[in-house]
Amino acid sequence: MRIVQSPYQARIVPQSAGAANLWRCVIEQEDSREVVVLHETARKEDARCMALLELARLEPTGTGPRWSPGSE
Numbered sequence: 001m002r003i004v005q006s007p008y009q010a011r012i013v014p015q016s017a018g019a020a021n022l023w024r025c026v027i028e029q030e031d032s033r034e035v036v037v038l039h040e041t042a043r044k045e046d047a048r049c050m051a052l053l054e055l056a057r058l059e060p061t062g063t064g065p066r067w068s069p070g071s072e
Contacts (some may be wrong), residue, residue: 003055008055008059009030010026010027011024011028012025015040022041023043023046024047025037027054
């Protein structure tokens with residue numbers, strides 16, 4: 001899953017193939033690919049919530065995040 005809120009993007013990915021119960025929320029700057037925030041959670045839904053909260057914190061201008069098509 002990917003959530004884009006320029007100049008940031010969040011990726012929600014499994015932590016590893018062998019640990020399907022652990023999820024990682026990685027927020028990067030779009031151009032530099034610099035990791036700004038990294039959270040590890042036990043559920044995909046928690047990782048998504050963390051991504052939305054962190055994107056809101058990073059970009060408080062009121063522009064909402066965009067979901068990329070086919071991101072799930």
